[in-house]
Amino acid sequence: MRALAERAKAAARRLSHADTAQKNDALERMAQAIHEDREAILSANAEDVRAAETERKGEAFIDRLRLDAVRLSGIARAIDQVRALPDPVGEVTERWKRPNGLRIEKTRLPLGVVLMIYESRPNVTSDAAALCLKSGNAVLLRGGHEAHRTNAAIARAIARAIAAASLPEDAVQLVPTTDRAALLELLTLDGLIDLCIPRGGEGLIRFVAEHARIPVVKHYKGVCHVYVHADADLKMAEAILLNAKTQRPGVCNAAECLLVDRVVADAFLPGAARALVERGVELRGCPITVTLLHRAGIPVRPAAEDDWGREFLDLILAVRVVRDLDQALDHIARYGSEHTEAIVTRDSASAERFTREVTASAVMVNASTRFNDGGELGLGAEIGISTSRLHAFGPMGLRELTAQKYVVRGHGQVR
């Protein structure tokens, strides 16, 4: 593992000042190579899927693992999209001059070597490779063992493309083994690996955080709330709630809990709850919610204490009536995961207070929680969504894969 990381570090040094045209050439060849190798990749994937079926992995698991011609084109297209994004390396983010004449700039440089740890989605292999290459970082890819044949086939195509563009092949390396001991060794290579990004279930992320001796940007769960304020446009609130809960319930920026101001609970809850139930959502309510919905003949069960702050990732919603904005803020501070929080209100003072006081990577006013996404926010592409506040908070795009250094130009200044 050390030799692997040392090769990555050497490649990172060369890649850190490769010019944009050369990196774009490599990305173009990567998309082509994946197209050329489609049969090999799909047959490797078919083997992985067969093995997963034999091991009786769940349906959702196999769906994440499975590739077909359409998904493979999507993978190639995603690489093309990264190619089209501006190169962050060398970008000057600030400039100023000191009284002694020193001219100071902050400019972006790559982080170095990124260790990407993920589970069964093979598209992460190519997405992470493309984002890291464009941002001048070498990457070590450590995917789940269930996708290993697929990942290896994708990595072979990528390596060929990088070499053809005269960039160091070691810039993108698939970790050849998926055993835990090798992972543990990688996690201790301080000085060789600059950042570890684990993506996947909470168990994996906690394992990485526990054992890493290298910096980790974490991507824990999303327990997102929609708070319907006393002064909300109730039709807008219902549309946002339905979108946040049901458009794609299995993702981290889906809503898991509704908070309703008691002033509007009577007017809002029965209608919104009926619409949710019609879309197959199970409701778990606080005592006031239960009373109110039972009276309206809408099915709801009492929420248990551990339903607050729970990431259902499913068509289940916790519902609580709150006294006021203060109680909503307290609830979010206590049970939220600092991922995405939304308020629906027409009152700008309440909106401002909510945006100021809520700690979350994205705070939404009158918009769905589902917009906390690199593509939707305009970052182009993302390698994940960080709920750490250190280094990156929210979607990590190309810029979040860079650091900034000071460049100071003088004419002989001394202290």
Added chain:
Amino acid sequence: MRALAERAKAAARRLSHADTAQKNDALERMAQAIHEDREAILSANAEDVRAAETERKGEAFIDRLRLDAVRLSGIARAIDQVRALPDPVGEVTERWKRPNGLRIEKTRLPLGVVLMIYESRPNVTSDAAALCLKSGNAVLLRGGHEAHRTNAAIARAIARAIAAASLPEDAVQLVPTTDRAALLELLTLDGLIDLCIPRGGEGLIRFVAEHARIPVVKHYKGVCHVYVHADADLKMAEAILLNAKTQRPGVCNAAECLLVDRVVADAFLPGAARALVERGVELRGCPITVTLLHRAGIPVRPAAEDDWGREFLDLILAVRVVRDLDQALDHIARYGSEHTEAIVTRDSASAERFTREVTASAVMVNASTRFNDGGELGLGAEIGISTSRLHAFGPMGLRELTAQKYVVRGHGQVR
């Protein structure tokens, strides 16, 4: 320790949205309280100094520990300087609009709870308290046991000031014990402590990095090079070199190694070496340097392999003649510490290549390495200099004690 950190976390939530006037009021009172308590602080310090003398700590150690009336005024003045800096919290760093009408901002928020770990300098207690308070962070201060009485006296003054400004007293807490077990416990309080900043000797920092389960921004050693390029103004190069090596040799941004292009070695080295030796600098040279200086009758000893990449923190300089810019870049990549690197040249292409290819928190062109400092770069004040690339690289001022969140304002947008 957990209870201490929980109180800090509760205080951090309140402090995170305290307004600027209230924080400035607390800072003003802090400086006053330190003035009012000067006798108590100085007598606590006298006890610490006596104990350190009994334990036969070195002179340099006791000098770092010792306070007098002048240093105490300096401490109060430093707090006033932090008060005068702009409040980073709430600053909007970027704004853009999406095609669907969503208005997106990135705004600064505090990190949360900072754990500051340091050794014998009591001024770190008040500096860190002031910087954290102004940036809306709660701080746990864990100083060295040799300064504990002094730190406790300073912390009492600070606590009184914060309470008088109606901010939560727990925003600044001195860890009441300096034993290792308590430190180890603090280092595992993931979820309560958001960032650990160790400042001090390499041993302390490695200990923290090894045991921390919370994010650490590291401040390792500074092995700074001055590279005199073939096209350097040699008078300027000498002035920069003398300043970088001798103005304050015991600090991390002092030069430890001179690289001289062989084209100018004859013209530059004897004169520069003589000036260094006159200022008491011991030279350790590569074979070419040794030959050249012996011929000129200047004392120099052969450099051992471990003199390259060594942080002398003393009047000692390693000197190497290099073939060209490439060899200088290779040397710096191999032996540098990514802290500060300088080139002296009139050739803009070489300067640009150096600034692009060198990975260091600050890259200097025709200026002394000593300018890599929060005050000198215009940040106002610093809590330390990071050589991590993650989160902060270089001097950490108020802004580096913040994260950024997305604030998204819509009018009912859904996906």
